[in-house]
Amino acid sequence: MDVNKPIKKRKSFVPKATRFFLVLSSIAGTVGIWNLISSQELAEASTNDLTLPPIPTIVPLIDDSQQSEGISQSAVQPLPTLRAVTPMPQTGYSSPMNSAPVTIPGPITSSGPSR
Amino acid sequence: MIQKGNFRAMGSTITVILDSDKPSDGPVVIRQIRHWFDEWEDMFSRFRPDSELNRLNRSSGSPFRTSAELMDVLILAHTMREWTDGLVTPTVLDALKFSGYNVDFTHLATDAIHSWLNSSPPVPESLDFELDTSTNEVTLPRGVHLDLGGFAKGWCAHQAIKRLRSSFPVLVNAGGDIACSGSQMNGDGWLVGIEKPYSPQEYTSLIHLTGGGLATSSTEYRRWMKEGTLQHHLIDPRTGLPAVTRIISASVAASSVMQAEAAAKAALIAGSTQAVRWLDEQKDLAYLLQMDDGTLITNPIFESLQARNHDSILL
Numbered sequence: 173m174d175v176n177k178p179i180k181k182r183k184s185f186v187p188k189a190t191r192f193f194l195v196l197s198s199i200a201g202t203v204g205i206w207n208l209i210s211s212q213e214l215a216e217a218s219t220n221d222l223t224l225p226p227i228p229t230i231v232p233l234i235d236d237s238q239q240s241e242g243i244s245q246s247a248v249q250p251l252p253t254l255r256a257v258t259p260m261p262q263t264g265y266s267s268p269m270n271s272a273p274v275t276i277p278g279p280i281t282s283s284g285p286s287r
Numbered sequence: 288m289i290q291k292g293n294f295r296a297m298g299s300t301i302t303v304i305l306d307s308d309k310p311s312d313g314p315v316v317i318r319q320i321r322h323w324f325d326e327w328e329d330m331f332s333r334f335r336p337d338s339e340l341n342r343l344n345r346s347s348g349s350p351f352r353t354s355a356e357l358m359d360v361l362i363l364a365h366t367m368r369e370w371t372d373g374l375v376t377p378t379v380l381d382a383l384k385f386s387g388y389n390v391d392f393t394h395l396a397t398d399a400i401h402s403w404l405n406s407s408p409p410v411p412e413s414l415d416f417e418l419d420t421s422t423n424e425v426t427l428p429r430g431v432h433l434d435l436g437g438f439a440k441g442w443c444a445h446q447a448i449k450r451l452r453s454s455f456p457v458l459v460n461a462g463g464d465i466a467c468s469g470s471q472m473n474g475d476g477w478l479v480g481i482e483k484p485y486s487p488q489e490y491t492s493l494i495h496l497t498g499g500g501l502a503t504s505s506t507e508y509r510r511w512m513k514e515g516t517l518q519h520h521l522i523d524p525r526t527g528l529p530a531v532t533r534i535i536s537a538s539v540a541a542s543s544v545m546q547a548e549a550a551a552k553a554a555l556i557a558g559s560t561q562a563v564r565w566l567d568e569q570k571d572l573a574y575l576l577q578m579d580d581g582t583l584i585t586n587p588i589f590e591s592l593q594a595r596n597h598d599s600i601l602l
Contacts, residue, residue, distance in 0.1 A: 278478075279493055280458070280477050281304060281465065281479055282479060282487075283482065283502065283503040286298070286462030
C-alpha cells in the first residue's frame with residue numbers, strides 16, 4: 173500500500189446544513205400553502221347562505237272523499253291497507269329489525285264462526 | 288294469574304278463562320261450567336230428541352210448561368226478535384232443516400244432503416209465539432218450531448259469568464260468543480282477536496274487552512252443499528232461505544253477549560247497507576263487518592276498542 177498517495181477528497185457544492193434547510197422549508201411551504209387554501213374555502217363557505225332542500229310533504233294515506241257517502245258514521249278501509257295480525261300466543265318475539273326480543277301478549281281468545 | 292281451559296259442548300268449543308291467584312280455582316271452575324253447559328244442552332239442543340226444546344217443538348199448537356231456564360231463553364229470543372225487526376228469530380227451524388242443516392254439524396256431509404220433498408222453503412205464517420211468564424207456559428203457533436242455537440249459546444256464556452263474577456274476573460267464549468265479567472285483576476281489558484275469514488289463525492283486529500260481550504256471525508264455516516248450491520246456517524226469515532249477503536263476517540261488541548250475538552246475526556242477514564244503518568242507529572254497539580271483497584267496515588266505537596299499541600310489533 174502506497175501511503176504517500178494523496179487522498180482524493182470529494183467536493184461538496186451544497187453543504188449538509190443547506191440541504192437540511194431546503195428540505196425543511198419545502199415541507200413547511202407545502203403544508204402552509206394547503207392550510208391557506210383550506211382556510212380560504214372555509215371562509216368562503218361560511219359567508220354563503222344555507223339553502224336546504226324542502227321537507228317532503230306528508231301525504232294522507234286515506235282520502236276521506238273516497239269513503240262511501242251512505243255510511244257516514246263508519247270508517248271504510250280496504251283490506252290491504254290494514255296489517256294482517258298474526259296470532260302470537262307465546263311471549264317471545266324477535267323482530268328482524270331489532271335483535272332484542274320483545275315481550276308480546278297475544279290475544280287470550282278469539283271470536284269467529286262457531287267451531 | 289290467568290287460568291284457561293277448553294271443553295266441547297253445544298257443537299262448539301267452550302273456552303273458560305279466569306283471573307285468580309289460587310291455582311286450584313281453574314280446574315274447579317272449568318269443571319263447574321262444563322257441568323252447567325251439559326245441563327243447559329239437555330234443555331236447549333235440537334239434536335237431543337228428549338231435550339226440553341224438542342218436547343216444546345212437539346207440543347206445537349198447545350200450551351207447554353217450561354223450566355225457568357227455557358222460559359228465560361225464550362223471553363230473550365222474543366226480545367231480540369222485536370229489537371231486530373224480526374230478522375233474528377228462533378222460528379226458523381223448519382227453514383234451517385229445509386236448507387239441509389238437519390243433523391249436528393259435525394255429522395253433516397258437505398256434499399251429500401238428503402233433500403226434502405218440499406219444492407219451496409217453509410216460511411211460517413206467524414213468527415210470533417205466546418209466552419206467559421206468570422205460569423211459565425209457552426204456546427207455539429201450529430206448524431212453528433224453534434231453533435235456539437245462537438240465543439242459547441250466548442245465554443249460557445252470560446249465565447256462567449253471572450254466577451262467578453263475584454269471585455274473580457272471568458271470561459267465557461262459547462264458540463265465538465264471548466261474555467266477560469269485567470276487566471282483569473290488574474285493571475286491563477281482555478285482549479281478544481277477531482278472526483280473519485277463511486284464515487282462523489290470523490286476526491283482522493285485536494280489541495280490549497272490559498265487560499259485556501262480543502259475538503261474531505259468519506257464513507264462512509257452517510255451510511254445506513245442497514243439490515249443487517252452497518247453503519249456510521243463517522236463515523233470512525223473510526225468504527226462508529240462507530241469507531244472501533255480501534258480509535262474510537259480522538262482529539259486534541255490546542253491553543251483553545246476547546245483544547252482541549243478535550246484532551251480529553241481524554247485520555249479516557240484513558246485508559251491508561241496511562246493516563250499517565241499523566247498527567249506527569243503536570248508538571252503543573261496536574262493530575266490524577268483513578265484506579266479501581275484503582273491505583272492512585267499522586264504527587268509531589269499535590276503533591276505540593282496538594289495541595293500537597300492538598301495531599308496532601305486528602309486522
